[in-house]
Amino acid sequence: MNGIGAALFLFVLYCMYVVVIGPLLVVVGAVVMFGHVVVGTIGGLATARNTAPSVPQADGEDPAFRSYFLGQGRSDLVWTARTIFDTIAEVTDWLVAAHEDAFDESWYLTWPLILGHLVGALVGLVVIGAALVAQAIAMAIGFVLAELTRVALRSSDWVLGRIRRVRVVCPHPGCNHPIAYPGYRCPQCDSMHADVRPSRLGIAARTCRCGERMPTLVLLGSAHGKATCVHCLRPLEKTAGTMREVQVPVLGATSAGKSGFLGATFNALMADTGNRITRVRAAESSAASVQDLSGRAAAGMQLDPTGDHIPAAMQLYIEPTKGRELAVHFFDPAGELLRGDEDTMDQLGFLGHADRFVLVLDPLALPSVLEQLEPVAPDAVAAAAPTHEDQEQAFHNSVQRIAGRAKKGRLAFIVTKLDVLEGARALDGLDGTDSASVAAWLERHELGNLVRAARNGFSTVRFYGCSAVRPDGGAGLAALIDPVAWLLDLQATTPAPALAGVSAGATP
Amino acid sequence: MNAVNDPVPPSYDRWRLLLVVVGTLGAVASVAAPIAWMLR
Numbered sequence: 001m002n003g004i005g006a007a008l009f010l011f012v013l014y015c016m017y018v019v020v021i022g023p024l025l026v027v028v029g030a031v032v033m034f035g036h037v038v039v040g041t042i043g044g045l046a047t048a049r050n051t052a053p054s055v056p057q058a059d060g061e062d063p064a065f066r067s068y069f070l071g072q073g074r075s076d077l078v079w080t081a082r083t084i085f086d087t088i089a090e091v092t093d094w095l096v097a098a099h100e101d102a103f104d105e106s107w108y109l110t111w112p113l114i115l116g117h118l119v120g121a122l123v124g125l126v127v128i129g130a131a132l133v134a135q136a137i138a139m140a141i142g143f144v145l146a147e148l149t150r151v152a153l154r155s156s157d158w159v160l161g162r163i164r165r166v167r168v169v170c171p172h173p174g175c176n177h178p179i180a181y182p183g184y185r186c187p188q189c190d191s192m193h194a195d196v197r198p199s200r201l202g203i204a205a206r207t208c209r210c211g212e213r214m215p216t217l218v219l220l221g222s223a224h225g226k227a228t229c230v231h232c233l234r235p236l237e238k239t240a241g242t243m244r245e246v247q248v249p250v251l252g253a254t255s256a257g258k259s260g261f262l263g264a265t266f267n268a269l270m271a272d273t274g275n276r277i278t279r280v281r282a283a284e285s286s287a288a289s290v291q292d293l294s295g296r297a298a299a300g301m302q303l304d305p306t307g308d309h310i311p312a313a314m315q316l317y318i319e320p321t322k323g324r325e326l327a328v329h330f331f332d333p334a335g336e337l338l339r340g341d342e343d344t345m346d347q348l349g350f351l352g353h354a355d356r357f358v359l360v361l362d363p364l365a366l367p368s369v370l371e372q373l374e375p376v377a378p379d380a381v382a383a384a385a386p387t388h389e390d391q392e393q394a395f396h397n398s399v400q401r402i403a404g405r406a407k408k409g410r411l412a413f414i415v416t417k418l419d420v421l422e423g424a425r426a427l428d429g430l431d432g433t434d435s436a437s438v439a440a441w442l443e444r445h446e447l448g449n450l451v452r453a454a455r456n457g458f459s460t461v462r463f464y465g466c467s468a469v470r471p472d473g474g475a476g477l478a479a480l481i482d483p484v485a486w487l488l489d490l491q492a493t494t495p496a497p498a499l500a501g502v503s504a505g506a507t508p
Numbered sequence: 509m510n511a512v513n514d515p516v517p518p519s520y521d522r523w524r525l526l527l528v529v530v531g532t533l534g535a536v537a538s539v540a541a542p543i544a545w546m547l548r
Contacts, residue, residue, distance in 0.1 A: 038535075065516075065517050065520075068519060068520055068523040069523070072520060072523075073523065073527075076524060076527070080531075123539075126538060127535045127538050127539055128535065129538075130534045130535050130537065130538030131531035131532065131534045131535040131538075132531070132534075133534060134530050134531050134533060134534020134535070134537075135527045135530055135531045135534070137530075137534075138526070138527055138530040138531075139527070142523070207517040207519070211517070
C-alpha cells in the first residue's frame with residue numbers, strides 16, 4: 001500500500017512538474033536558444049561587415065572595385081550565408097554536447113529543456129533564414145536594376161556616339177589604332193583604366209583601387225579625365241570620344257609641296273571664318289607644330305624637307321557654321337616614307353584608317369611645264385624647288401597601301417605652286433577652282449593616266465589648283481579652304497559670295 | 509591581387525547597411541506574420 005502511495009505521490013509530483021515546471025523550461029530553453037542563434041548570427045555578421053573581403057581584381061581587369069550589386073553584393077551574400085551556417089553548426093554542436101547524456105539518465109526530467117532548445121533553435125533559424133532570404137531578394141532586385149542601368153547607359157552612349165559620328169583614332173606616330181573608347185588614367189594614382197564604360201566595375205562611376213571615383217562615360221563627364229590610348233598608352237586630347245574625328249593624310253612625292261600646302265591651309269582656315277567655318281583652333285598637343293608650320297608658310301619661308309620620321313597627327317578643331325565641331329587629324333608623311341619598305345609602311349597606320357585624302361602634285365616637275373617655264377623664269381623655278389621624284393609612281397605607291405580605304409574614300413587632288421605658273425603660258429587657262437579645268441590641264445600635260453588612276457582608285461575625286469605662297473585675298477584663301485571644306489562636308493549657311501574667280505570645284 | 513586589405517569604397521558600407529535593414533525587416537516580418545495570422 002505504501003509502495004502504491006509513494007508511486008501515486010511521485011506520479012502526481014511528476015504531473016505537476018510536467019504541467020507547471022515543464023512549460024517554463026520549454027519557454028526558457030526556447031528563449032535562450034533563440035537568443036543564442038540570433039545574437040550569434042548578428043554578432044558574426046557584424047564582424048563580417050568589417051572583415052568581408054572585397055572581390056579581388058581579376059587578371060587583366062582594370063584596377064577598380066566591383067560595383068556592389070554586380071560583384072561585391074553576391075560575395076557579401078555568400079559571406080552572410082556562410083556566417084549563418086557557421087552559427088547553425090555551432091548551435092548544433094552545443095545542443096549535442098549539452099544533451100548527449102540526457103536520454104540515458106534523466107530524460108524524463110530534461111525533455112522540456114531539450115524541447116525548448118529545439119523550438120528556440122528552429123524559430124531562430126527561421127528568423128535568420130528569413131533575413132537571408134530578404135537580403136537575397138534585395139540583392140536580386142539591386143542586380144537587375146544595376147544591369148538595366150548599365151545597359152541603358154551604354155546604349156545611350158552608343159547611340160549618341162553614332163549620332164555625333166564619334167570615332168577615335170590614336171594620333172601618335174607608330175600607333176594610329178582605332179579606339180573603341182578612350183582609356184583613362186586615374187587622376188589620383190595614375191593607374192590605367194582601359195575600359196571605363198559601365199560594367200561590373202561601376203555603373204555611373206567606378207572607384208579606383210586607390211579610392212578615387214571616376215565617371216564611366218563621356219556622357220557622365222569622363223572626358224574631364226586623362227584620356228589615354230589603350231594601345232600605346234600615350235595621352236589623347238581631352239576631346240577624344242566626344243566628337244567626330246577625321247583623318248586626312250596628305251600624300252605626294254618628296255618636295256611636292258605637301259608641308260607648304262598644309263601650312264598655308266592652316267593659315268587660311270584660321271584667317272577665314274567665312275560662311276562655312278565659325279572657329280578653328282589647334283589642339284593643345286599639336287599647337288606647337290601647327291604654329292611652326294603655319295608661321296613658316298605665312299612668312300613665305302622655304303620649308304625644310306619633312307624628316308623621314310613617322311609623323312604625328314596635327315590636330316585642328318574645326319567648328320563649322322552648320323553642324324558640330326569636329327577634330328581633324330592632318331598627317332604629313334615624308335615622300336620618302338611613302339615609297340618605303342613594308343615595315344615602314346606598316347608604321348603609317350593612319351593610311352589604313354583614313355577615308356579622306358589629299359594628294360599634292362608639283363606642276364613644276366612636269367617636263368612640259370618646265371620646258372615652257374625654265375627659259376622665262378629660271379630663278380622662280382629654282383626657288384620653288386620642284387620635286388625630282390616620279391609623282392605618278394609616288395601616287396601608285398600610296399594608293400597601293402590604302403587600296404581598301406581608297407575605294408570608299410575621297411581624294412582632293414591638289415595642283416600646287418600655281419603662283420610660279422602665274423602669267424606663264426604653262427598656266428594654259430588652268431582655273432584652280434574648277435575641278436574639270438584642273439583635270440583637263442593635267443591630261444594636257446601627259447598625266448591622263450594619273451587622273452584616270454585617281455578616279456578609279458577613289459570613290460570621289462575633285463581636282464583643285466592653289467598656291468601656298470601669297471594666298472592673300474578671298475580667292476587665294478578660298479582656293480586653300482575649298483579642298484578641306486569639301487573633304488569634311490562643311491556646308492555654307494548662305495550661298496558663297498561671288499568672289500572673282502571662285503566657284504566650287506565640279507565633280508568630274 | 510588579394511584585396512582583403514584594400515580600402516573599401518564608401519558605397520559598399522551604404523549598400524551593406526541597406527541590406528542589414530532589409531534583412532532585419534525580413535526577420536521581423538517572419539515573426540510578425542505568423543503572430544498576426546494567429547491573432548486574426
